[in-house]
Amino acid sequence: MHPVIEWKDGTVVMLDQRLLPGEKKFIVHHGHLEVAASIKDMVIRGAPAIGIAAAMGIALGVAELENRPELSDPGFLENEFKAIARAITATRPTAVNLFWAAERMEKVFQRHKNSYPRLRQELIAVAMAMDEEDFEINRRIGRNGQKLLKTGNTILTHCNAGALATSGYGTALGVVRAAGEAGKKINVIAGETRPYLQGARLTVWELQEDGIPVTLITDSMAGHVMKMGMVQAVIVGADRIAANGDTANKIGTYSLAVLARHHAIPFYVAAPLSTIDPRTATGNDIPIEERDAAEMTNFRGTMTARPHTVVFNPAFDVTPATLITSIITEEKLLFPDFGPAIASLEGLRRK
Amino acid sequence: MHPVIEWKDGTVVMLDQRLLPGEKKFIVHHGHLEVAASIKDMVIRGAPAIGIAAAMGIALGVAELENRPELSDPGFLENEFKAIARAITATRPTAVNLFWAAERMEKVFQRHKNSYPRLRQELIAVAMAMDEEDFEINRRIGRNGQKLLKTGNTILTHCNAGALATSGYGTALGVVRAAGEAGKKINVIAGETRPYLQGARLTVWELQEDGIPVTLITDSMAGHVMKMGMVQAVIVGADRIAANGDTANKIGTYSLAVLARHHAIPFYVAAPLSTIDPRTATGNDIPIEERDAAEMTNFRGTMTARPHTVVFNPAFDVTPATLITSIITEEKLLFPDFGPAIASLEGLRRK
Numbered sequence: 177m178h179p180v181i182e183w184k185d186g187t188v189v190m191l192d193q194r195l196l197p198g199e200k201k202f203i204v205h206h207g208h209l210e211v212a213a214s215i216k217d218m219v220i221r222g223a224p225a226i227g228i229a230a231a232m233g234i235a236l237g238v239a240e241l242e243n244r245p246e247l248s249d250p251g252f253l254e255n256e257f258k259a260i261a262r263a264i265t266a267t268r269p270t271a272v273n274l275f276w277a278a279e280r281m282e283k284v285f286q287r288h289k290n291s292y293p294r295l296r297q298e299l300i301a302v303a304m305a306m307d308e309e310d311f312e313i314n315r316r317i318g319r320n321g322q323k324l325l326k327t328g329n330t331i332l333t334h335c336n337a338g339a340l341a342t343s344g345y346g347t348a349l350g351v352v353r354a355a356g357e358a359g360k361k362i363n364v365i366a367g368e369t370r371p372y373l374q375g376a377r378l379t380v381w382e383l384q385e386d387g388i389p390v391t392l393i394t395d396s397m398a399g400h401v402m403k404m405g406m407v408q409a410v411i412v413g414a415d416r417i418a419a420n421g422d423t424a425n426k427i428g429t430y431s432l433a434v435l436a437r438h439h440a441i442p443f444y445v446a447a448p449l450s451t452i453d454p455r456t457a458t459g460n461d462i463p464i465e466e467r468d469a470a471e472m473t474n475f476r477g478t479m480t481a482r483p484h485t486v487v488f489n490p491a492f493d494v495t496p497a498t499l500i501t502s503i504i505t506e507e508k509l510l511f512p513d514f515g516p517a518i519a520s521l522e523g524l525r526r527k
Numbered sequence: 528m529h530p531v532i533e534w535k536d537g538t539v540v541m542l543d544q545r546l547l548p549g550e551k552k553f554i555v556h557h558g559h560l561e562v563a564a565s566i567k568d569m570v571i572r573g574a575p576a577i578g579i580a581a582a583m584g585i586a587l588g589v590a591e592l593e594n595r596p597e598l599s600d601p602g603f604l605e606n607e608f609k610a611i612a613r614a615i616t617a618t619r620p621t622a623v624n625l626f627w628a629a630e631r632m633e634k635v636f637q638r639h640k641n642s643y644p645r646l647r648q649e650l651i652a653v654a655m656a657m658d659e660e661d662f663e664i665n666r667r668i669g670r671n672g673q674k675l676l677k678t679g680n681t682i683l684t685h686c687n688a689g690a691l692a693t694s695g696y697g698t699a700l701g702v703v704r705a706a707g708e709a710g711k712k713i714n715v716i717a718g719e720t721r722p723y724l725q726g727a728r729l730t731v732w733e734l735q736e737d738g739i740p741v742t743l744i745t746d747s748m749a750g751h752v753m754k755m756g757m758v759q760a761v762i763v764g765a766d767r768i769a770a771n772g773d774t775a776n777k778i779g780t781y782s783l784a785v786l787a788r789h790h791a792i793p794f795y796v797a798a799p800l801s802t803i804d805p806r807t808a809t810g811n812d813i814p815i816e817e818r819d820a821a822e823m824t825n826f827r828g829t830m831t832a833r834p835h836t837v838v839f840n841p842a843f844d845v846t847p848a849t850l851i852t853s854i855i856t857e858e859k860l861l862f863p864d865f866g867p868a869i870a871s872l873e874g875l876r877r878k
Contacts, residue, residue: 197830365839370719370721381833391838392823392838393839396779403781403844431786433750434750438789472745485735488716488748489745490751
């Protein structure tokens with residue numbers, strides 16, 4: 177796949193996902209505020225990719241301080257670092273990977289804050305390492321998850337939990353890719369994912385690029401295709417998983433989970449440990465971002481409802497753990513009861 | 528409300544619903560093939576409105592024969608009438624009102640086929656009467672259905688089963704209007720109804736015109752708003768109701784019915800007797816129209832998925848009777864078991 181995000185010559189380069197599938201354009205970011213704006217405006221999206229963008233954005237922010245005379249003052253650096261991290265984390269409240277990445281960078285900061293050149297170098301190195309790590313984690317999620325699929329299966333997915341949402345392999349779509357690598361033929365049905373159409377614009381595009389069979393439906397068709405026996409599993413990504421397994425993901429995921437349960441179809445969440453937030457007790461504690469009404473009242477300038485229309489536009493919803501069949505992580509498959517299963521994760525205990 | 532369809536000076540005038548809410552334009556039809564094209568292209572849509580359009584289209588087709596020398600040959604008129612009716616009914620397979628209207632016109636034909644001038648006059652008169660009848664039927668549906676609602680309730684609706692889908696009052700939205708006339712404050716949540724956005728473009732527009740509070744959501748948010756306790760009832764229209772109560776309606780309706788059941792929210796279907804087809808035994812016998820992929824791969828010329836994308840685009844789905852709380856007709860409210868309830872309808876037995 178095409179690199180979604182890259183650290184290059186002291187800049188952060190991102191594929192502008194807002195323009196897909198019509199146009200493939202890259203944006204070069206020279207400062208952390210530009211990175212923050214791109215996260216907020218969804219140039220880049222998907223919890224793991226946002227985590228990488230956050231790390232690179234913070235590294236970029238610290239690199240921006242290079243010629244400041246106050247650098248010898250440790251208080252200055254600490255204040256600046258906090259402001260940079262705040263600017264990055266203030267962009268999107270739901271995806272926990274953003275905060276997780278900022279915390280990792282904070283640890284690097286505390287270790288190296290006494291030497292600006294070293295700090296700068298380490299932050300860049302860690303941000304780049306997180307990108308590579310994410311790819312490897314995705315591969316492991318894929319290998320664990322593909323065991324759940326049989327050749328000939330059709331999976332239904334929502335939004336884009338693919339290469340474009342990560343360092344380049346995908347979580348939910350990583351499972352599909354790994355099944356393919358294991359010799360299984362898997363078909364995908366992609367819900368278009370209104371209002372932002374990540375399914376139509378991104379998932380369909382990246383699967384077509386990889387030659388994986390994909391059929392596009394509107395989100396409203398999910399129940400119908402399940403009823404017709406066209407779906408053997410639902411696999412989605414996650415923006416935040418609470419300690420009890422409740423999962424925030426793109427709006428529409430909860431409806432799919434209810435529909436899957438009604439049709440006795442397994443419902444899988446594929447996500448790295450960085451998406452699990454043991455400090456969030458349940459789904460009720462996850463803040464849900466609401467986005468601009470304009471996303472729903474027009475499509476690239478063509479009116480779909482009058483501009484003054486009252487709109488409810490939550491970007492995420494919460495699927496209760498009770499509707500989830502398994503959470504697929506890089507460490508292992510988790511099954512109910514998810515509270516103890518999550519508590520038992522080695523990778524989380526080390527965090 | 529604005530007239531959706533009108534017989535005027537020997538033409539059929541329709542509001543072009545494809546252009547709403549951006550533009551209010553009327554199309555004047557001079558021949559029945561133009562009417563057929565407008566039904567197929569969704570200039571007019573909604574089962575009751577399609578029924579009226581079919582009747583007017585058939586009347587127009589017969590009026591077109593005015594100057595034909597073969598009119599004295601009764602075989603000629605019979606063949607022409609059949610061809611006209613076929614052209615009209617071949618447009619959209621799911622909405623039964625189309626066939627119901629054609630059958631009513633066929634009866635008029637059989638009664639008056641021996642006098643072309645009388646036939647022509649009667650067909651026009653009956654088509655115009657069906658338009659007026661529909662309005663009165665809608666009012667009665669409204670009066671029966673509003674008893675199910677309490678002041679302060681928020682109802683979720685899908686697609687447009689409103690004034691724009693009928694002669695001008697609405698079935699599902701007629702219930703909301705009637706509740707308002709009975710002094711009850713009702714709020715509406717409108718699912719935008721992809722791919723054709725009848726909810727966003729039409730339902731939101733007509734409720735705003737009438738000053739009825741309406742909030743727009745994407746179809747994928749339905750589960751979330753139910754879970755948040757924001758919905759007290761779901762009310763939808765119908766394109767065909769089978770003898771056992773199984774109901775075909777706009778794609779996405781079935782998902783709403785499953786979601787409503789999961790959240791213990793009543794699910795109501797509001798439809799005239801003309802939508803009930805006793806000759807269709809169950810939902811399995813209802814033909815489901817599939818529409819063009821282009822409806823999903825672009826929005827008014829802006830690409831949403833690449834043009835060669837494989838798409839599944841059924842225009843309707845079937846909600847099994849077991850998920851329906853009540854069917855609201857002009858005669859009475861029907862409750863399970865719907866088979867016997869439908870069989871007991873006076874209005875159907877007279878049909």
